[in-house]
Amino acid sequence: MLQSFFKQLKNIFSDRGIVFKILFVLVMFIVLRFLSAIPLPGVNAATLSQFLSNNQLFSFLSIFSGGGLSIMSIMSLGVGPYITASIIMQVLAYVVPSIKEMYHDGGEIGRAQVNQYSRYLSVLFSVLQGFGILALLRSQGVFTDTSLFSLIQNVIILTAGSFLTLWIADLISEFGIGNGTSMIIFAGIVASIPGHISQAMFTYDPSQIIWYVLVIAIIIVVVWITVAINMLLVVQIHTYRSNLHLQV
Numbered sequence: 001m002l003q004s005f006f007k008q009l010k011n012i013f014s015d016r017g018i019v020f021k022i023l024f025v026l027v028m029f030i031v032l033r034f035l036s037a038i039p040l041p042g043v044n045a046a047t048l049s050q051f052l053s054n055n056q057l058f059s060f061l062s063i064f065s066g067g068g069l070s071i072m073s074i075m076s077l078g079v080g081p082y083i084t085a086s087i088i089m090q091v092l093a094y095v096v097p098s099i100k101e102m103y104h105d106g107g108e109i110g111r112a113q114v115n116q117y118s119r120y121l122s123v124l125f126s127v128l129q130g131f132g133i134l135a136l137l138r139s140q141g142v143f144t145d146t147s148l149f150s151l152i153q154n155v156i157i158l159t160a161g162s163f164l165t166l167w168i169a170d171l172i173s174e175f176g177i178g179n180g181t182s183m184i185i186f187a188g189i190v191a192s193i194p195g196h197i198s199q200a201m202f203t204y205d206p207s208q209i210i211w212y213v214l215v216i217a218i219i220i221v222v223v224w225i226t227v228a229i230n231m232l233l234v235v236q237i238h239t240y241r242s243n244l245h246l247q248v
């Protein structure tokens with residue numbers, strides 16, 4: 001199995017087109033990580049770190065922004081508002097007859113139009129989510145400037161950052177490999193791995209070793225099932241019909 005895996009890996013990197021796509025995705029990840037390191041104006045880093053250490057929900061939401069929420073960066077919302085809008089539009093496609101006809105019977109043009117409506121709706125969710133997150137953090141003393149102008153400014157920045165993330169996702173979908181939105185979520189998961197590993201090392205408890213072994217075993221099984229290749233012999237049976245004309 002490993003020999004077949006390395007053979008496929010060699011075939012992949014021998015294709016210049018695929019290599020370009022992989023390098024393009026890596027460059028987009030670097031750009032995304034660079035933008036995710038730019039904090040919003042007026043953020044108190046010490047207070048934010050203390051707040052996030054006691055709030056697992058924000059750590060989970062940070063996955064959708066590529067890790068930007070952990071430092072309250074300009075990219076904190078990530079693709080979260082777009083995902084929410086897409087889910088709502090898919091639900092409406094089964095409820096509203098006009099959207100249902102557009103989505104199911106309109107072909108690629110209809111689905112593209114529904115996707116465009118999802119982007120319009122994501123503007124509203126970006127503003128609402130940005131306002132909600134900022135209001136919560138301001139109540140915890142995370143922001144030094146609590147004026148109305150600062151609130152409106154940061155909401156605009158978060159909304160613009162969300163659409164910048166969505167634009168990067170579109171570039172990955174067009175010029176890279178895989179779905180751009182899924183790749184950004186993947187980047188957020190990968191970015192959080194070093195922090196989780198270091199936290200697990202510092203808070204290591206020998207009584208919990210059975211859980212560590214279980215997690216590693218599950219990962220190994222999932223990877224093995226994913227890369228497993230079953231060679232099945234497919235036999236196709238062709239049936240021929242002939243018309244016999246009897247003459248009397």
